[in-house]
Structures are given as structure tokens and as C-alpha cells.
Amino acid sequence: MGRLQGKVALITGAARGIGRAQAVRFAQEGADVIALDICGAVDTVRTPPSTPADLDETARLVSEAGGRIVTEIVDVRDTEAVQAATDRGVDDLGGLDIVCATAGITSRESAVDMSEIAWQTMLDVNLTGVFRTCRATAPHLVERGGGSMILISSIAGLRGLVGVAHYTSAKHGVVGLMRALANELAPHNIRVNSVHPTNVDTPMIQNDSVRAAFRPDLDHVSREEFAEAACSMNMLPIPWIDPVDVANACLFLASDEARYITAVTLPVDAGSTQR
Template sequence: MGRVEGKVAFITGAARGQGRSHALRLAQEGADIIAVDICDQMDTVPFPMATPEDLTETVKLVESLDRRIVSRQADVRDLAALEGVVAEGIAELGRLDIVCANAGIASMQACWEFSERQWQDVLDVNLTGVWKTVKAAIPPMIQQGTGGSIILTSSMAGLFGFPNIGAYNSAKHGVTGLMRTLAVELAPHSIRCNSLHPGVVNTDMVHNPAFYELAGVPGATRAEAELAFTSLNALPVSQVEAVDISNVVLWLASEESRYVTGTTQVIDAGATAPFKVPHT
């Protein structure tokens, strides 16, 4: 029997990257999935975003594991759309137990150089979109009366400051505060809430020219960028894999973490450790 057998998980940003990985890891352990992604390009985002074909691939991969999935193209900035997806998913799959508020974007500028729209888009997706995700999911979870687990994707940038991603930093710090508030408010309903704080993760959001420039290696090849990323981490690795984050999602979604709430789960290869270990 899987570790989340019979449960249903609602995942945003599920078309690729960490979101797809979370869907597959939970499905491997018995969960059915409600998957959403905008599957469109926002013009303030300096890297290619997911496509409808990416979401279709997530569906195929989940179904190949003999699990059910309800997938919809939806924007986390649209509360009515999220509420509709949640209602449709529950109607088809029968329940809702796990929420992974994972969708996120980034723009790269010094704080004072952001346009108003760049700033607002990042805040709207990465913070308000997380709030809208849980706002859509919490009432039916409370009504269901069987508890649950809400997992909010923050970042190591939700714990420390990093230059030239001020909107992202601000939103991810906000997600950390939202998580702590929800953990207290939802405890009487046996709904737990925790946040994830990944470091550099091997996804399309990282491996693109805009992120390489941010990391101080403009025009780098992937191999050159990965070498530079290694210098960020205490462990002698360039990045973590999406499944490393998904394994923590699985633990937080399972009964193994039944008394874990209000915590910040850091998966960053030691990037935020107080002292760095020299690589030899």
C-alpha cells in the first residue's frame, strides 16, 4: 500500500518541473491528482513558461501509473478558476487531502529597476496566487473533516536575501509568513501546513540565459553554469533534482509527518548553511 494511498492532491504549476515531479511522486504512492498550470507565456517572465503540451505529458505520465488525474489550464491569479477546478476535481475524484501550491515565476532586476508590472506579476503569482490556491482548497477540506496537508513552495530566497530578485524574495518571504499563519489557523481542523525552501533545482526555470545572467555567468554553457552553481552549496553538487523536493512533499503529505506543522523544510544542498565548506 502506498504512503498516500486513496488520497487526492491538488497541485499548481503541474505541467513541468517541480509540479510535475510532485504529481508523479504522489501518484507513485497511491494518490490521485488535480493538476493546474497556466500553460501560457507571461510577457514579464524572461524565460519560456510551460505549454499545454507539457500539461498533457504530465497527464500521460500520471495515468501510466494507473492513477486518475483531472487537469485544467488555469491561472493561479484567477480565484474563480481555481475554485472551479477544485470543485470539479472533488466531484470526479471524491475528496481532497493534499495541496501543493507550487506555481511560481521570477523576474530579474535590481529592486529599483523593476517596472510596476514586473513587480506586480511576481507578487500576484508567487504570493497572492498561493493564497488564492489555499482559499479555493481549504473550505472543502474543512467540510470533509478528515484533516489534510498543505504544502507551500517558498524558496531559500524565502529565508534569506538574494540580489536582483527582490520581487521573488519578497513574495517567497510572504509565503513563509502565510504558512506559519495557516498552520495555527488550521490546526483545530487537523490540517497541517508547511513550506518548502529549495535551493537551485534542475528545472527549466533555472536552466535558461536569464537565470545564468543572474547567477553571474551570462552566456555560459549549461556545464559552466552548473560549475558556478556548485560554489553556492556546502555539499559538492551543482543543484538538487526535482524529485529531491518531491520526496519531502511526499513525507509532508503522508502520515509519517502527522505532527509536523508550521515548519520550513530546507532542501538546498547546504546553500543557506552559515558557513560554506570549501570544495576539494
């Protein structure tokens, strides 16, 4: 315990899923948290959106774990809002040491049939939103004398996937951004890495749209039928991982245990990128 004692972490997409797991896991290890989330729908996305109640639950869980937390409803596509929320959070909690750019969306459509808005929205959130988060937070890490940036990519950032060309392109872009930032920020003792999960048991995959893509032969796909099909993606015999599995990898990268690790792509993928 106490691996992040005295640290402050900013996390986007913190209302649920991986972002919530990061917030809670970091608080358990002594960190305070700036938690940002859109808490609303995004055009082109069929996944049920997070809500203000979800963000409130993250705040409750972080407080229960012993951490201080400030929350704000912010869209990572809004440059001024991201900067303002970052600055307010840093003022409230006294600094910034860790950044987790976790907010993301998904949707499915073949590349040749994809609408311009579906393509652009995906890049605006999953790539440019990460850039905006890093740009807003980097000066605070520099002021602190160093820190850790963790960009959440995907196995789609390391390999091509069918039906999600926009998602795959954005997640590959996150890797390029990570490598550039790792070089630019290294003189300031700031480490930058990316994490690449396989399917994670969150609302992003547990919905009718994603399940149908795995079992197009069925009119309605149960969780169990989805699990059976999803196992084919991974080397280990599991259909998906849990949010805390990703959070634990991020905890390592955020901690001093990873003090000389930068510019790496860390899969948390049950072997899926090696199949």
C-alpha cells in the same frame, strides 16, 4: 509504496518541473491528482512557458504510475478560475486531502531599477496565487476532516538574494502565510508547511537569463559553465537538485509519517541557507 493510498492531491504548476514531479511521485504512492497549470506565458517573465502538451505529459505519467488525474489550464491569478477548477476536480475525484501550491515564476532585476509591473506580477503569482490556492482548497480539506497543505517557497524565503527582491519578498510572504494558516487550520486537523529548495534543475533556472546572472563575464553560458558557478551557492558540492528531491520532501509532509508536523520551513537546499 502506498503511503498516499486513497488520497487526492491538488497541485498547481503541475505541467512540468517540481509540480510534475510531485504529481508523479504522489501517484506512485497511491494518490489521485488534480493538476492545474497556466500552460502559457506570463508578462515580465523570460523563462520559456509551459504548454498544454507539457500538462498532457504529466497526465500520461500519472496514469502510467497508476493514478487517476484531472487536468485544467488555470492561471492562479484568476480567483474564480482557481475556485471552479478546484471544485470540479474534487467532484470528479471524490474529495481532497493534499494541496501543493507550487506554481511560480521568476525574473531578474535590481530592486531600484525594477518596474512596477515586474514587482506586482511576481507578488500576484508567487504570493497571492498561493493564497488563492489555499483559500479555494481549505474548505474541501475541512470537509474531509483534515489534510496537508504544502507551500513551495525557496531558499529566498529564508535569506536575501541579489537581483530578485520581488521574488525574495514573495517567498518570504509565503512563509508568513504558511504560519498563519497553520494556526488557523490546526483545529480542523489540517497541517500547513513550506518547502524551500535551492536551485532546481528545471526551465526556471536552465535558461539564458539565469545563467547569465551567474556568469556575467561570458556572452554565452553553457550548462557546464553554469553548473560550475552554481556550486558556490550550496554547501554540498552540487550545482542544483532534481525536481524529485523536492517531491520526495513533499511526499513526506503529505503522508501520515508527518502527521504531527506543522508550521515548519523545510529546506531542501544542499546546505545553502547555512553558508
